[in-house]
Amino acid sequence: MRFTPGWWAPLSSGETRADRLVRFESYELDIRSRELRRGTELVRLQAQPFEILVMMLERPGAIVTREEFVERLWPHGTFVDFEHSLNAAVKRLRAALGDDTDSPRFIETLPRRGYRFIAPFNGGDGPSARAARPRVAVLPFTDDGVEIAREFSDGLTDETMLQLGRLEGRGVDIVARSSSFAFRGGACLARDIGATLRADYLLEGSVRRQGERARIAAWLIETFGETQVWTDVYDRCLTDALSVQTDVASRIAGALASEIRPVFRA
Numbered sequence: 001m002r003f004t005p006g007w008w009a010p011l012s013s014g015e016t017r018a019d020r021l022v023r024f025e026s027y028e029l030d031i032r033s034r035e036l037r038r039g040t041e042l043v044r045l046q047a048q049p050f051e052i053l054v055m056m057l058e059r060p061g062a063i064v065t066r067e068e069f070v071e072r073l074w075p076h077g078t079f080v081d082f083e084h085s086l087n088a089a090v091k092r093l094r095a096a097l098g099d100d101t102d103s104p105r106f107i108e109t110l111p112r113r114g115y116r117f118i119a120p121f122n123g124g125d126g127p128s129a130r131a132a133r134p135r136v137a138v139l140p141f142t143d144d145g146v147e148i149a150r151e152f153s154d155g156l157t158d159e160t161m162l163q164l165g166r167l168e169g170r171g172v173d174i175v176a177r178s179s180s181f182a183f184r185g186g187a188c189l190a191r192d193i194g195a196t197l198r199a200d201y202l203l204e205g206s207v208r209r210q211g212e213r214a215r216i217a218a219w220l221i222e223t224f225g226e227t228q229v230w231t232d233v234y235d236r237c238l239t240d241a242l243s244v245q246t247d248v249a250s251r252i253a254g255a256l257a258s259e260i261r262p263v264f265r266a
Contacts, residue, residue: 049093194223
């Protein structure tokens, strides 16, 4: 289950307090009263740490960027050291949860990008979610339109799918080639492609050639938040195109193995 802004709004007709409880491990967050409890103990949370927790719970398992936190916590025109203030607020939230930066149970830091909530929700009367296998769609790598470039980029896309397929043992599903290639050259939003393919992540890339040199760029998009979560660039000589495809695809798969996280669904 993914939450959208407004799930903490005033209770509607027929809605009960239990409908606004979120439980994870030994904690219970009451959205309406803005209270966090550990068992029967009330955990004190200041306003900014509370908002940070709510923002991450809106999109569990997805990255909330530093820019998104700043926009919500400090209205336009506020003069403050945003970096220091956000770091301090997250530190206070971690202290309240008893979380550890090096071995997090709740809040994972994505350096220079943001944070995400990584703990599964518990069952109960309130919202619940479970960790599920993430689905990745590898879209056709773009090129300059020359036939030889198209042949290379398609081969690189296929090899990347094969290499990523080896992540199945780590709980990652790869969308079928025919489905992903249906979006070649399209101008669809990442969220729309994700909805059509039921993909949590999109891997996109481009190939630029100059003689026997090629610059290959790849990036990973989290579809729900339409957020780029990883990118890299590979400069290669194309004297042995097959070796280049295998090498680059292997490096991409190795990098994504540590970037792709379980998603949370009802």
